[in-house]
Amino acid sequence: MSISENIVRVRQAIGAACERAARSEHDVTLMAVSKTQPAAALQEAYAAGIRLFGENKVQEFQQKAPALNMPGARFALIGHLQSNKAAKAAELFHAVDTVDSVKIAERLNTAALALNKTLAILIEVKLSSEESKHGMAPGAVSEILHAAAHLPGLSIRGLMTVPPFFDDPEDARPYFRQLRELRNSLAATHPQMPLPELSMGMSHDFAVAIEEGSTCVRIGTAIFGARDDPAARPA
Numbered sequence: 001m002s003i004s005e006n007i008v009r010v011r012q013a014i015g016a017a018c019e020r021a022a023r024s025e026h027d028v029t030l031m032a033v034s035k036t037q038p039a040a041a042l043q044e045a046y047a048a049g050i051r052l053f054g055e056n057k058v059q060e061f062q063q064k065a066p067a068l069n070m071p072g073a074r075f076a077l078i079g080h081l082q083s084n085k086a087a088k089a090a091e092l093f094h095a096v097d098t099v100d101s102v103k104i105a106e107r108l109n110t111a112a113l114a115l116n117k118t119l120a121i122l123i124e125v126k127l128s129s130e131e132s133k134h135g136m137a138p139g140a141v142s143e144i145l146h147a148a149a150h151l152p153g154l155s156i157r158g159l160m161t162v163p164p165f166f167d168d169p170e171d172a173r174p175y176f177r178q179l180r181e182l183r184n185s186l187a188a189t190h191p192q193m194p195l196p197e198l199s200m201g202m203s204h205d206f207a208v209a210i211e212e213g214s215t216c217v218r219i220g221t222a223i224f225g226a227r228d229d230p231a232a233r234p235a
């Protein structure tokens, strides 16, 4: 299977999930997760219509970016961000989907203002107790929303989560549902901040995530094939 054939199949599966959930396909963005992939693979996905890419390391993307010729493409950081790399991330990416502290948000804000840009961000929420996972506790997310007035360089677009891996994707459903319910309750208490985006769902569980309201599915393996780099596993 080629990358472009894989993208067709993923799009069909997204369409089928949207139909089951009585949602419009236009409300679900397909992000191609291109971590560990060479520039040529991203270029192939771009040729097949992909306009949103997810990378998990600032440095890896910094090395790859000069080789890319993709007008209109957007790049999001979906890996954990350390505060000493926040300025570089704000420069290289259109969006940071893994903001998990007020401190990181403040660093990104300062960098975005210096660059004269508005950086789109998602707040990563940790809904499981796994040691390896990053993200804010659900009860802490409102700290960032309260700080938003002082973060004019950021546009807080919504929430993101990575549930534990389950063999049966149905087992991930309660996590996706919990993220949607958290968003709904935060939006109710912060009416100026509707948090329209819910980034949830990966190659093996995106259909369930769409049924639970995902607006962005992050797909690596199902587009590019298996990665052999264990360090690239989502954390």
Ligand SMILES: *Cc1c(COP(=O)(O)O)cnc(C)c1O
Pocket (backbone or CB within 6 Å): 033, 035, 056, 078, 079, 162, 202, 203, 204, 218, 219, 220, 221, 222, 232, 233, 234, 235
């Ligand atoms: C790697 C990664 C993905 C993609 O995972 P696949 O199972 O290959 O689709 C999605 N989200 C995050 C945060 C990741 O690190």
